[in-house]
Amino acid sequence: MPTFYRHRGFQISRCHTKRTLYTKKKPPVKRGQIIRLYIKDISKKGDGVGSYDNFAVFVPGAQEGDRVMVKIIEVKKNCAVGKKVDPHELSEK
Helix, strand or coil, X not given: CCHHHEECCEECCHHHHHHHHCCCCCCCCCCCCEEEEEEEEECCCCCEEEECCCCEXXXXXXXXXXXXXXXXXXXXXXXXXXXXXXXXXHHHC
């Protein structure tokens, strides 16, 4: 191991020091959760893009400027994918 990683007889690696500084943040949504979302933009594929607690949510078929109810289908570490839900269907259940 190079000498610049040694400190007073201890071996310190970079990954051990950074692990304490940066913690993994859990996504704010879960699969099956229904949220209200404002569509801010359109992605390259044509999906609507909104954010929920600074977490990107992609909604196929949504247009820019829409306010939609979204059911989360898939959650990844950086984003989520949802589908539009009709509010009348929610009240009937």
